[in-house]
Amino acid sequence: MSNKSKKKIFLDLLKKLFPNPKIELDYENELQLLVAIIMSAQATDKQVNKINKTFFKKFSTPKELFELWEDKIKQEIKSIWLYNSKAKNIFNTSKILAFDYNQKIPTSIKELQKLPWVWIKTAKVFLIATKNAPYLAVDTHVHRVLNRWGFVKTKTPLQTDKEVLKVFNKNEIIDLHHRLVLFWRYYCTARNHKCEKDELLKDICPYKENTK
Numbered sequence: 001m002s003n004k005s006k007k008k009i010f011l012d013l014l015k016k017l018f019p020n021p022k023i024e025l026d027y028e029n030e031l032q033l034l035v036a037i038i039m040s041a042q043a044t045d046k047q048v049n050k051i052n053k054t055f056f057k058k059f060s061t062p063k064e065l066f067e068l069w070e071d072k073i074k075q076e077i078k079s080i081w082l083y084n085s086k087a088k089n090i091f092n093t094s095k096i097l098a099f100d101y102n103q104k105i106p107t108s109i110k111e112l113q114k115l116p117w118v119w120i121k122t123a124k125v126f127l128i129a130t131k132n133a134p135y136l137a138v139d140t141h142v143h144r145v146l147n148r149w150g151f152v153k154t155k156t157p158l159q160t161d162k163e164v165l166k167v168f169n170k171n172e173i174i175d176l177h178h179r180l181v182l183f184w185r186y187y188c189t190a191r192n193h194k195c196e197k198d199e200l201l202k203d204i205c206p207y208k209e210n211t212k
């Protein structure tokens with residue numbers, strides 16, 4: 001199969017599976033989303049959403065979040081993995097937003113990365129969700145899917161990140177990030193290839209072809 005037709009099949013498949021994709025973290029404003037993204041490292045969106053049902057009621061601005069202080073934030077999020085460091089980062093983020101950024105969240109990757117624990121991937125996820133920005137945030141999962149499908153042949157997510165714009169153009173990338181996340185989460189999982197039996201996937205996934 002040529003790369004061009006494989007890409008079309010893949011993009012059509014993702015559109016069919018996830019016609020209206022969106023991030024699965026619950027949030028009502030950009031501050032809540034940023035906090036949820038910080039909390040979501042090595043945790044599931046379900047765990048984060050559960051905690052945030054009550055935590056999000058405790059603040060509505062960066063200053064209010066800062067005024068909770070680190071200890072209270074720790075208490076609120078203590079059921080999540082790495083809660084100590086996440087509480088510290090949320091608190092420090094709120095301080096910077098409240099006092100250096102005039103309560104506003106920056107809108108560029110460069111500025112976002114100045115916040116504690118906001119890496120390039122985190123910044124991209126935030127901008128994809130809030131601005132529909134044409135980015136793909138490559139983590140180990142996206143790296144796995146793109147390699148299994150043979151779009152890239154790379155060893156690390158960083159290498160995949162560098163290659164990805166050679167595979168998909170900017171128009172194709174809109175919505176692709178959310179679709180890829182849903183795809184690795186519900187189909188192309190890390191542990192096995194159980195979707196080989198899926199009617200929609202079994203004849204079109206090129207994994208076996210790539211590993212021959």
Ligand code: SF4
Pocket residue numbers: 148149187188189192193194195196201205206207
């Ligand atoms: S068979 Fe399923 S899990 Fe395996 S590479 Fe294909 S889509 Fe992914």
